Structures are given as C-alpha cells and as structure tokens.
Amino acid sequence: MIRARGRWHLFGIVGYGAPRGEAPDSSAETSFAHASAPTPQGPWTAHPDALTVAPSSFGEEHLWAPHVVEADGRFWMFYAAGGADGAAIDLATSTDLFDWTREPSGPLFRGLAARDPMVLRVGGEWVMYYTELSGPGGHHVVAYRRSADLVRWSEPGVAFTDASTDTTVSVTESPYVVERDGWYYLFIGPRNGYTGTDVLASRDPFRFDLTGPAGHVPGHAVEVFADGDTWWASAAGWFGQGLYVAPLDWRDTPPPRQSPDNPVAGLDVHGRLTVFALDAVDRSMLRRVQLDPTTDTWSGWEAFGGPAGAVPTLGRNADGRLEAFSLSPGGARLVHRRQTAPGGSRDPGAEFGEPGVGLAATPAVSLDATGRLHVFAVTADGRVRTRVQDRPSGGWRPWTAFGDRPVAPLVAGSPAL
Structure with missing residues (x-):
C-alpha cells in the first residue's frame, strides 16, 4: 500500500485457490495485482497487472511480496523472485506506478530463502528487512x-532470530517495521497460527527479541501504514480470499495474552495431572504424566504427536476422558485426540473439521451443566465458531456461528515503562 498523487495504490500477489484444507501452489503466483482508491476503505478500481514473471530475462519462476517506496522522483518496487539460481530479491522502478522497468543488472542479491522485502528510511539511509535462514538447516531470521x-x-x-530450528514451517515471514514515538515495531508471522502476527518493539531498529512483545494482530502478512492521524493494518493470505484492511489502535500498554508456547495441564479421572509442552527444536508435542500425586513423581517427557502450532487445549469429558485439541503448524486446521477410556491411552488423532475460514488461535474448551463439551474458536475473519457434543462424552455436532460480532481487535502497543 502506498499513497501517491492523491490516491492509495495496492500491489499484491496473484495466485490460484485450492480445495478446502489444502494449500495453494505458491509457484503459480506469477504476477502482481494493482488497484487504486481514494481511501484505504475504497472504492477500489482494478488496473492491469503491474508485473508478470520474466523467466527468459531474469530466471524468475514466481513473484512474491511486492513493496513500493517513493524516492528521487521515482517509485521503487522490491519483490521476491527465484528460480534455478535460488531465492532472490529483485527491483523494478516506475514514474507513474503503472509501467514498471526491471533493474537491468538483475537481482539485487540472492540468499538461502530471501523473500518478503520491506524497505524503511532510518536516519540518512535505507534499510531493507527480509525473511531469511541463518544457514542450511538453521534458524528462521x-x-x-x-x-x-x-x-x-x-x-x-x-535483526531477529527465532529459537526454533525447524525449517519446515517459517515463523519470520512478512517482516514489516514502522517507527512511532522513538520506538520501532516489527510485525512478523505466522505466529500462533497461520492468521497470526506478533509485534515486537525495540529502541534499536537493528535488534528485536522476544523480551519486547508489544501485541498480536489476528492476520497474515500484516502491513501497517498511516493515513494522516489514522493507522491501518492490512492482511491477506491463502485462506482469506482477498485483502483486508482495518483500523489499527495503538495502546500505551499491550493487553495480556497467553503465549502459544506456554505449557498446559489437565487433571485425569484418577486425579493425576497431565502436562503438555512443545519441543523447542521441532515443535512436536510432548507430555508428562503425574504417576503418583501423593509422592509427586512424574513420568519422563514422551512424544505425543505434532508438530503443532501451539500446545493443545484440554477438555475433560463427563466420563473423565481427556480430549486434546491442537492447531496445525499453519493454523488452518484443528486436530483432535481423545482417551479411548477414562485414564487410558489416546487414539491416533483426527481432523476436527474446519470452522470455515481457518483458525486465528487455539480454541477454548469447557464442560456445560448437561455434561457436554463445547469448543469455541476464533477464525481468521474475527468471528467465533463453536462445536458442541451431541450428548455427554459423545460425538460432535457441526460447527455453527456464535454471533456476528467480531472479536480480537487489531491491537499493538509500546512496552510499559
């Protein structure tokens, strides 16, 4: 999103959909959409694609993550492209935002997984933030x-290193940095599900870490921009079927929220605690069981499945059987496992059905007065869906809407001083 000559211009990835529950083919994303509007809320006018893939001249096989800035009387579009020669950050320029010319020398640079460039003016220089790996099989940075x-x-x-060494699921995508009142805010994801973006704050634009949490935005590939005194956040993704914008509210202190990596515990029918946590290396689920509450002896950590997008949410059936509901690493699916008998082993696990738009966070589970479990989940569109058992300790009815009011507003804030 960039404002120029009295209008807002939008540039974004174009791709194809996929059957529900499957990821689209990202290699088919080969052009950049272009639209403009008088305000971020529209009405939007579609224009011809700004750029299409150029395999013969530049070895491009895809076009991802366009970011446009204005400088020296021109518009500069930075984007991710790649092919047989590996990941690359490329450049195209324009004088009118409609006709674009690629940098004749080709890619600006290449990397192991270089993509999602974002450029910010810091002091007297330009700084480009982008997604990368620290090395083959290394950390997401x-x-x-x-x-x-x-x-x-x-x-x-x-600028930021994620502690996980699991390179199969990226958690430092779409980095976006804004400066406000002497603080720099880094928006990265997907965190706590495919439609989750964490916000980290720092006084140093070249150093961010998890000691500076400032908030969480329920969106994928979030970008932030100001229109006068009003701030906006945009979000898009495979399962959203489009681009969304919403006002962004800055608060003096961030609202509390539970980390998706916090351990969770539940009591089984024999009065023993079961504790779940995520492995720091591959985000597989781990479990420890209290063997004897009177002596407080525990089993060792044992594998429970995964990887997972967060530690599972636990529910206890009327007959005492525990049920575990866990997010897939991408956050779009919910996996369900239950004990085959009270205090016994658990089944291998199965899909729990998709609530319609992909999940934004781990669900809440609770037992009602009739002995039936209820699952409440916030989806990518900010609505709550629910499933309820058809009878105590029984099967499950389909997902239904739980009112039309959006929840989990877009929020970011500076650390409390």
Missing part, C-alpha cells in the same frame, strides 16, 4: 541490509 541509493546493498545483518 529477519535479516536486514543497508543502502544509500536503493540499488547497492550491504552485506546482511540479523
């Missing part, structure tokens, strides 16, 4: 490079 002219870029530095 937000890397940065510096430039004076937007064409020649420095060697990379690292």
